[in-house]
Amino acid sequence: MPAILLTFKQVVRSVVLVLLPFAFVSLIVWATAGSSQGSTSDPIFASLWIWLASHQIPLYIDGSISGAKLTLLPLGAITLIFFAIKSSYLRLISKGANPRASAPVFALLYSVLATLLSVLANLSNSVVQVRWYLAFPITLVIALAFTLISGRLLPKRERSEWEIAGAWAGAGMALLLALAALVLLISLLFHFRVVMDLTTVIAPGIFGGIALIFIQLLYLPNLIVATLGYISGAGAHFGDGSIVSPFVHRLDQIPAIPLLGALPRGPFPYAITGAVIVIAVGYFTHLKLSQRFGSDRSPSIAVAFFALFSLILAWLSSGQLVSDMLSQVGLSWWRFPLVLTGEFALGMALSKVFILWRSRKGRIQDVNVDSAP
Numbered sequence: 001m002p003a004i005l006l007t008f009k010q011v012v013r014s015v016v017l018v019l020l021p022f023a024f025v026s027l028i029v030w031a032t033a034g035s036s037q038g039s040t041s042d043p044i045f046a047s048l049w050i051w052l053a054s055h056q057i058p059l060y061i062d063g064s065i066s067g068a069k070l071t072l073l074p075l076g077a078i079t080l081i082f083f084a085i086k087s088s089y090l091r092l093i094s095k096g097a098n099p100r101a102s103a104p105v106f107a108l109l110y111s112v113l114a115t116l117l118s119v120l121a122n123l124s125n126s127v128v129q130v131r132w133y134l135a136f137p138i139t140l141v142i143a144l145a146f147t148l149i150s151g152r153l154l155p156k157r158e159r160s161e162w163e164i165a166g167a168w169a170g171a172g173m174a175l176l177l178a179l180a181a182l183v184l185l186i187s188l189l190f191h192f193r194v195v196m197d198l199t200t201v202i203a204p205g206i207f208g209g210i211a212l213i214f215i216q217l218l219y220l221p222n223l224i225v226a227t228l229g230y231i232s233g234a235g236a237h238f239g240d241g242s243i244v245s246p247f248v249h250r251l252d253q254i255p256a257i258p259l260l261g262a263l264p265r266g267p268f269p270y271a272i273t274g275a276v277i278v279i280a281v282g283y284f285t286h287l288k289l290s291q292r293f294g295s296d297r298s299p300s301i302a303v304a305f306f307a308l309f310s311l312i313l314a315w316l317s318s319g320q321l322v323s324d325m326l327s328q329v330g331l332s333w334w335r336f337p338l339v340l341t342g343e344f345a346l347g348m349a350l351s352k353v354f355i356l357w358r359s360r361k362g363r364i365q366d367v368n369v370d371s372a373p
Contacts, residue, residue, distance in 0.1 A: 014089070025214070048118075053077070056142075061127050072222070072318065072321045075218075075221035076217060090150060107143035110140075115132055118132040165299070168289060168302050177224055177225070177228060181224045183227050184262060188261075197261070229314075230271060232339055232343060233339055234336040236331055237332065255326055282350075285299070287351045296352070
């Protein structure tokens with residue numbers, strides 16, 4: 001019992017480390033908004049909604065807007081959750097807790113507390129609702145993964161072929177995301193005036209401006225993934241019926257998010273050169289795996305992992321931004337994995353052709369040498 005109590009204290013600490021700053025910001029924004037009909041409980045419930053959304057738990061909104069919901073959740077917020085869990089879990093270990101025994105207990109208690117908070121968030125008379133039954137499985141997976149990573153409890157052994165192939169696929173995806181981040185940064189520099197104009201139009205005020213900057217930073221990973229979809233040719237959506245790709249630009253209006261000022265103003269075919277980079281990553285991955293294992297099994301495993309990573313990224317970084325007009329913001333859950341994995345596989349196929357050509361050329365040279373007088 002003392003061990004469970006100690007673990008529960010650190011679970012509460014990990015929740016408070018993120019929830020309290022959210023509550024403070026919500027209170028400041030609520031106080032400066034000047035609402036005459038608001039209640040002091042509003043910022044408390046708002047902080048709960050933000051905390052739950054940080055775990056990628058969707059919010060559903062009932063009211064004048066039919067079918068309104070927030071499923072476009074900030075990927076950057078997961079970083080805050082990670083550092084809070086890591087800090088509390090390492091403190092638990094420093095107090096003498098068994099790392100391997102406390103990790104699942106910590107994750108279980110964390111998910112139970114998150115479920116209770118989701119039920120509490122639904123007690124408000126507000127139109128925002130949380131599906132409490134989604135909180136337990138989502139937070140359990142997140143908390144368990146973060147505790148295992150923080151405590152370095154993942155098994156250390158000689159990696160098998162499928163683990164190495166998956167690592168190469170993950171490294172390739174990380175490299176492409178780094179390229180997308182660079183492209184997004186360059187686009188922001190070129191469209192800096194547009195970004196500032198959007199900020200001026202919103203006119204958020206001092207505290208509202210700080211909150212707006214913070215929210216945009218949390219959504220920055222979503223924009224990086226969308227940029228990868230753009231330069232790969234899969235395209236990205238910023239509203240119902242819209243699509244932004246190197247060859248097709250169908251966009252009537254954009255959400256009031258200043259960072260979206262980096263969007264191109266029309267078709268830009270040169271951006272498709274990003275697809276060449278994806279093909280090159282596939283080519284290099286196949287070449288290295290073939291040299292190490294000498295078979296086509298590991299490249300096939302790498303393609304499967306790459307497709308899985310692409311699907312997860314598309315699913316996590318996209319969704320609905322409240323209104324039906326913004327029911328599709330981000331990547332297409334099926335087009336992005338299909339296009340990106342196809343380009344990656346094409347690079348692998350080119351590498352395979354090159355290896356076969358080089359092998360055949362070597363055999364011909366050997367025959368010529370043997371037949372020489």
